[in-house]
Amino acid sequence: MTTKISENVAIAEITKDEKQRTSYLLSILFLVLALSAPVKAQNTVSPPREDHQFWNETQIVKHLNEKRDLVFIGVIRLGRDWHRPVDERAGVGYAFKLNPHLTIMPTYIFVSYQPFPGRLINEHRLVMNVTGKFSLRKFTFTDRNLFERRVRHSNPDFTVYRNRLQIDHPARIGNFEFKPFIADEIWFSTQTLLGKDAGWFRNRISVGILKQFNKHFYGEFFYLHQNDGVSRPGNIPVVGTLFKYTL
Numbered sequence: 001m002t003t004k005i006s007e008n009v010a011i012a013e014i015t016k017d018e019k020q021r022t023s024y025l026l027s028i029l030f031l032v033l034a035l036s037a038p039v040k041a042q043n044t045v046s047p048p049r050e051d052h053q054f055w056n057e058t059q060i061v062k063h064l065n066e067k068r069d070l071v072f073i074g075v076i077r078l079g080r081d082w083h084r085p086v087d088e089r090a091g092v093g094y095a096f097k098l099n100p101h102l103t104i105m106p107t108y109i110f111v112s113y114q115p116f117p118g119r120l121i122n123e124h125r126l127v128m129n130v131t132g133k134f135s136l137r138k139f140t141f142t143d144r145n146l147f148e149r150r151v152r153h154s155n156p157d158f159t160v161y162r163n164r165l166q167i168d169h170p171a172r173i174g175n176f177e178f179k180p181f182i183a184d185e186i187w188f189s190t191q192t193l194l195g196k197d198a199g200w201f202r203n204r205i206s207v208g209i210l211k212q213f214n215k216h217f218y219g220e221f222f223y224l225h226q227n228d229g230v231s232r233p234g235n236i237p238v239v240g241t242l243f244k245y246t247l
Helices: 002-043
Strands: 053-063 068-079 084-099 102-113 121-136 139-152 158-168 171-173 176-193 196-212 217-228 236-246
Touching: 068 102, 084 121, 196 236
Parallel strands: 053 236
Antiparallel strands: 053 068, 068 084, 084 102, 102 121, 121 139, 139 158, 158 176, 171 176, 176 196, 196 217, 217 236
């Protein structure tokens, strides 16, 4: 009888030890899981403030008459330090000259861009382009005003106004004729970010050359720097080209 009681006591002690060991292991597991959450959050990559990019825009222009053109637009931008496409656009515009100094072009553009990993934005842009141009001696001043309504599927729509002033002057190196230019563009947006309107939020300064290769082919080659304290990435050094083919 005494032996049986001793055996029961031993079994009870073993069961108690197993429960304590299991409870101890569960406590350690819970502690590890609890600590892993902030570690994971700390390892999350923040959206970059700066990105080096290459931009290319190609336009195909169909002359309808002396004052009207149909313009097909395609854009691709390489970002993340030139490693992958981050911005693709396609659109069409209808340009007409009111007079030698003023051109208006209503435009539709579809935009799909991925500013940083994990972020994808698709939007439709309804654009009114109003551009004035005049000359003073050999200097040409081009004042472009863009009024954009940006329509997004999963976010509120908003409006952007952009004003770009460009100054160019003819130049020649040997037989190579071109026009150096400098331009500045400012942006205003009604978009709400971080609980307040973006307002005047972006500035782009660019320098480059304009070249009319022949009556059908025109090109622009430029360096641009964007300063933007709101968007991510917002500060963007850019090397870019624009090609225009006239049919």
